[in-house]
Amino acid sequence: MTPRLTLSQLTKRYGDVHALTDVSLAVAPGERVALLGHNGAGKSTLMKIVLGLIGFDGGTVSVEGAAPGSTAARRMTAYLPENAAFHPALTGRELVCQYLRLRGQPGAQAGALLDRVGLAHAADRRIGTYSKGMRQRVGLAQALIGQPALMVLDEPTSGLDPVSRREFYALIDDLAHAGASVLLSSHALTEVEARTDRLVILSRGRIVAAGTLGDLRARAGLPLSATVTPAPGAIAAVRAALPPDADWRDGQARLALPVTTKMGFLSRVAALGGQVADVEIAPPSLEDIYTHFSHATPPDAAEPRQAEAA
Numbered sequence: 668m669t670p671r672l673t674l675s676q677l678t679k680r681y682g683d684v685h686a687l688t689d690v691s692l693a694v695a696p697g698e699r700v701a702l703l704g705h706n707g708a709g710k711s712t713l714m715k716i717v718l719g720l721i722g723f724d725g726g727t728v729s730v731e732g733a734a735p736g737s738t739a740a741r742r743m744t745a746y747l748p749e750n751a752a753f754h755p756a757l758t759g760r761e762l763v764c765q766y767l768r769l770r771g772q773p774g775a776q777a778g779a780l781l782d783r784v785g786l787a788h789a790a791d792r793r794i795g796t797y798s799k800g801m802r803q804r805v806g807l808a809q810a811l812i813g814q815p816a817l818m819v820l821d822e823p824t825s826g827l828d829p830v831s832r833r834e835f836y837a838l839i840d841d842l843a844h845a846g847a848s849v850l851l852s853s854h855a856l857t858e859v860e861a862r863t864d865r866l867v868i869l870s871r872g873r874i875v876a877a878g879t880l881g882d883l884r885a886r887a888g889l890p891l892s893a894t895v896t897p898a899p900g901a902i903a904a905v906r907a908a909l910p911p912d913a914d915w916r917d918g919q920a921r922l923a924l925p926v927t928t929k930m931g932f933l934s935r936v937a938a939l940g941g942q943v944a945d946v947e948i949a950p951p952s953l954e955d956i957y958t959h960f961s962h963a964t965p966p967d968a969a970e971p972r973q974a975e976a977a
């Protein structure tokens with residue numbers, strides 16, 4: 668399938684700041700891709716380039732063969748900017764109506780769009796009275812106008828409570844099932860986790876890892892965390908049986924376990940029988956994986972100027 672969005676060796680500088688270096692990425696129809704990175708990683712810059720709002724210094728960008736910002740590309744693309752601010756005196760309906768007219772569509776569709784993002788009940792209230800989550804949803808209603816084939820959403824779930832976030836992703840799932848491609852960004856991996864098809868981690872303007880969460884988990888090779896709770900009165904016996912580097916707190920031992928040692932460890936714990944009240948083994952957290960990759964520097968990324976600054 669032809670990708671809907673293709674970036675090839677994209678490079679962007681702001682004066683001396685290397686905002687993006689050699690970024691290559693393709694998003695297929697119906698695919699949801701999350702762009703992850705700390706503040707300043709280059710997420711918004713990448714999105715603004717895709718929208719044609721700013722230029723770039725090297726590489727190529729294609730929205731189904733069209734140049735970013737061209738009429739053909741703009742017709743296909745919707746955008747939710749980071750921290751989208753809307754006029755607080757307008758109601759949700761008035762705002763969406765205004766955007767519909769700008770796109771040459773009947774304003775009467777505003778009600779249906781607001782319903783789609785769960786804002787029907789607040790359509791006639793002023794945006795100034797909306798919560799952050801409601802403002803994000805108005806932004807999303809605006810982005811849904813004209814059934815865009817490519818949705819570019821900059822930190823759409825930042826500041827949303829877990830329920831609003833779940834509703835947001837349910838809507839994104841529907842759009843992707845209907846064939847829309849979604850590129851969204853976030854600075855927190857826990858906000859996107861399993862709800863996207865692919866994660867792309869940007870660090871200082873470079874892609875440092877890309878794949879499904881499972882791929883990234885395997886590639887990071889981070890240890891598991893084990894927690895062992897001794898039975899009452901059995902702390903000394905369990906302590907003697909566990910490796911000396913176990914971290915004892917609140918009567919429990921915590922250990923970092925390389926993945927390959929898991930079964931051996933479990934049989935040692937099982938051999939302690941009734942002296943152990945409980946054992947838990949947890950995979951590395953999403954945040955651990957994210958931190959692992961977002962602090963990693965790719966082997967070819969050494970830049971003399973950065974070395975001097977360090």
Ligand SMILES: Nc1ncnc2c1ncn2[C@@H]1O[C@H](COP(=O)(O)OP(=O)(O)O)[C@@H](O)[C@H]1O
Nearest residue numbers: 681684686704705706707708709710711712713
């Ligand atoms: N208009 C600009 N002028 C100069 N530097 C900028 C501008 N916009 C962004 N930058 C810099 O480019 C880098 C990437 O920024 P940005 O794309 O906003 O990152 P993110 O969205 O991941 O937080 C940062 O170092 C930022 O300071």
Ligand SMILES: [Mg+2]
Nearest residue numbers: 710711712749
């Ligand atoms: Mg940003």
